Amino acid sequence: MSTLTKQFQQLSTLLQQAKGDWQPLPFSCTQLPWPELTDALQALDEVALDALDANSEAALAWLSQWRPQLPELHRIELPELARAPHYANPRWSNGIGGRKWAQINDFAANLNTQHPILEWCAGKGHLGRLLAQQGALAVTSLEWNADLCAQGEQLASQLQLPHQFVCTNALDEQAAALFKPQQAAVALHACGELHLAFLKHSATAHTQQLALSPCCYHLIAGQHYQPLSTLGQQLDLQLDRHSLRLPLQQQATGGERVRRLRHIELTWRLAFDELQQWLTGQAHYLPLPSFPKRLLSGDFCDFARWACEKKSLTPPAVIDNQHWLGLAQARRLLVKRIELVRHRYQYPLELWLLLDKAIFLEEQGYQVELGYFTDAQHTPRRYLLKAERYTNRTK
Ligand SMILES: C[S@@+](CC[C@H](N)C(=O)[O-])C[C@H]1O[C@@H](n2cnc3c(N)ncnc32)[C@H](O)[C@@H]1O
Known part of the structure; x- marks a missing residue:
């Protein structure tokens, strides 16, 4: 049996057992899916969540308190292969x-x-x-x-x-x-x-x-x-x-601007979802396709109108920014708490x-x-x- 085969078998068993951690859809959840983690996750505010999520080692150590098998999933280390002798541009x-x-x-x-x-x-x-x-x-x-x-x-x-x-x-x-x-x-x-x-x-x-x-x-x-x-x-x-x-959801190495845009995108997607659930009367998450980042430089109302058109919904005549963005705040924290766990996989x-x-x-x-x-x-x-x-x- 090859080394790769042994590693694959071990990884498959552990990932199968941990399905409940990596499978939940954060945008569809209305509460944390892990009662045993609820207190610890709720004790983390947004700044602490972002900092821990960005520090893989610390996050792994933190979650391992409740998931002792998690370090096993990270035990396989791949080799660094050959590198070019230099990167001088001809x-x-x-x-x-x-x-x-x-x-x-x-x-x-x-x-x-x-x-x-x-x-x-x-x-x-x-x-x-x-x-x-x-x-x-x-x-x-x-x-x-x-x-x-x-x-x-x-x-x-x-x-x-x-x-x-x-x-x-x-x-x-x-x-x-x-x-x-x-x-x-x-x-x-x-x-x-x-x-x-x-x-x-x-x-x-x-x-x-x-x-x-x-x-x-x-x-x-x-x-x-x-x-x-x-x-x-x-x-x-x-x-x-x-x-x-x-x-593919690894923290991109972008600067402050990229981080800010990601924050707006997450908030606006969730705010639109609150709005669409109210419009349709359906308590289901409705995903939006990816869109050009320039849509994030305007106003939430314009974004919400664009999103309504994409989803063939009639937007309300007046869109109350504060109301929908306020609802999105709480959901954003829920999403980030779930992602803190999922990202470890x-x-x-x-x-x-x-x-x-x-x-x-x-x-x-x-x-x-x-x-x-x-x-x-x-x-x-x-x-x-x-x-x-x-x-x-x-x-
Ligand atoms: C991520 S880019 C990688 C390009 C290049 N290998 C590099 O690393 O710079 C993927 C490329 O696949 C091409 N591509 C996507 N779907 C394709 C298809 N069905 N047939 C041929 N090329 C395709 C895209 O146009 C794009 O140039």
């Missing part, structure tokens, strides 16, 4: 931001290949272009946005690199045909269904080398995550999209998703390595699955 890297530049250099430092490269969901193909610049035989970048493809092609041709684009939908059948056995397939920050397709197509084509950094696990076709590995199917946690979002849940993929690749005849490819200051999505197919199944 002239040709013009236009690539500092953090993205560090990400692609660190990603490239983990790929040692003599094979042609397929870059999956490439954007402008920054990673592919760097790999071509570093001497890759040939790079094919798949991307469906024609604008990004055209910009990537132009940058590659200026540098006379062996780098082409295929402008197509990664979920179309023809995209599967791009995977070959003698190839290194790479994907940096490919979202849910796209990284699942990447893994399935690579395994079917027996692609020799893979490097994947997954992102946005909730962007899948179905309502629930379908584990890829046979073991994952047996130990399925039946993760819905809401639970799949949890790993971000790492184990993401690890479970990564291990399912790693074990799938092992089942498919790959040697797999899982670790961090870049520093946290460059991106919160810094996991890398590296896999190499065993030749003649020399396991």
